[in-house]
Amino acid sequence: GLRGLIDVGISPDDLAERQARLVGNDWIALTSGLHPSQATRPDRAAMLDLLASQAADGGIVAVGEIGLDYHWDTGKRADAMDLFDAQLAIAEDADLPVVIHNREADNDVLDLLRRRRPRGVMHCFSQTPEFCRRCLDLDLYISFGGNLTFKGSGPIRESVAIVPLDRLLVETDAPYLSPVPVRGRPNHPAHLGFTLRAMAEQRSLDVTELATATARNAIRLFGL
Template sequence: MVFDTHVHLNADQFKEDQEEVIQRAKDAGVTYMTVVGFDRKTIPLALQIAEKHEHIYAAVGWHPVDAIDMTEDDLQWLEELVEHPKVVALGEMGLDYHWDKSPVHVQKEVFRKQIRLAKRVNMPIIIHNREASEDIVDILREENAAEVGGVMHCFSSTPDIAQQCLDMNFYISLGGPVTFKNAKDPKEVAQMVPMDRLLIETDCPFLAPHPHRGKRNEPSYVTLVGEKIAELRGLSVEEVFTKTTDNAKRFFRL
């Protein structure tokens, strides 16, 4: 049993063959998935997929790139959605300094509001970080996000940042980049994170692992991530899959 902790099966890239993709994942041993919705369009789709499939769950949040669009009504909506039986986390939320659609101060405000919501409803959070590690760690610390804990999704920063996140009760999730030839940091992180704090994911349709790099990613490929971690740590593939699945169930409180 394998748990892909972060998928976007609600993306347009899967519109034509979503069910076939889910079946391929099952055939590859990927039993569990969490579909992440992050705006008005993708959240309802994430819920629909989770409602339809027993072992697929949903996360709901507001993406930092679209922070400029979030209203108080949207925040209220997220608070209502956490009551849904298949919603297991709030996110993805965080900071993204790569795209400039939403000003930094707006991103930070929306990020803080979602952390506070998570603390109110006692739900773990999923963090999106792109080129914003220091600010993210600072905000998580200032808002005492350790109280609910969370996961650094598709972690791509340094071992030092990983350690700071671990110290705040966070899990580290690795995806396709750990399989990339020149990806030094993800490989180091894969070796230093305690096995009971490690998750795996695809972030599909993005960041497909080697040898599918540059193509559409899908949940069945998460096994390649687990295999690379097993190789880096000198463990059996079964041990990595068992441990990361147990971790994911604990993190999502399943």
């Protein structure tokens, strides 16, 4: 059954509202960060100051979701890289892990990660086994979502098979990426079992063993 979850943020200015909604639900942990879609917002300097304060206050377990997304390329890649780097620095100063978003930005993401060497996780991994190995070389955790179950997910499945068990995580990315057989519906934590079963099958593991390992990894990474 579900024992806990992490609610990942995309903008620091909604953290107080999220915290208020979760009063009494101490089994839900929160992160805060500026998603790459926020890279061109005019108040981003103020948002970075707010994030730094939140990270120092101890109310979040990670900085994220942060990173680079070149799929919807706004032509502002330099701004996006500056924002990502600034948040990596905030996480470093607060000794927090990071939740990393990467979409079609492999080389730039790796360049910044090599420079900063954060603790953290590659969120909703959807790249090749070769890229996976590069992330593992940086001691990152790798997290897989419902897209693992999709037709044509061969490279993702291959990546699942090569991640050491003590570096493996699982997620929903709710409300997106609902796994087969509920693809097309809004995603939520109750669907996590479908992804876990696909991961267990790919690794020839018992699903309970895998669930125990991924839970243990999340507790270790996020200090839960």
